[in-house]
Amino acid sequence: MRDVVERAMQGDRDAFASLVRMTTDRMFAVAARILRDPDLAEDAMQSALLTAWRQLPTLREPDRFEAWLRKLVVHACYTESRRRTAHTASVPLKLPTMTPVGPWS
Secondary structure: OHHHHHHHHOOOHHHHHHHHHHHHHHHHHHHHHHHOOHHHHHHHHHHHHHHHHHHHHHOOOHHHHHHHHHHHHHHHHHHHHHHHHHOOOOOOOOOOOOOOOOOOO
16 A cells, blocks of 8 residues: 555555545544534545645655544544534524414404
């Protein structure tokens, strides 16, 4: 796997696609366990893979690619979780009852 990582670090898109194919199932399992929602896990995975592509040239130890990617996935899950919490509206479950006003009351 080291040679594929090194090629991807040099900008080889096919090598990066190979890395994604080799690790996606395990990384998705991590994201799904953290977020407990497959749609959110997919969003976190997409974010982590985009970050991985952008930051791959800075990876110091190509042999640690999978551990590095797992760390990116975990951070993306935390970000996705905070984003979901921030957008959750607080809506009262029970609306106050209004008494009808008019000649029919």
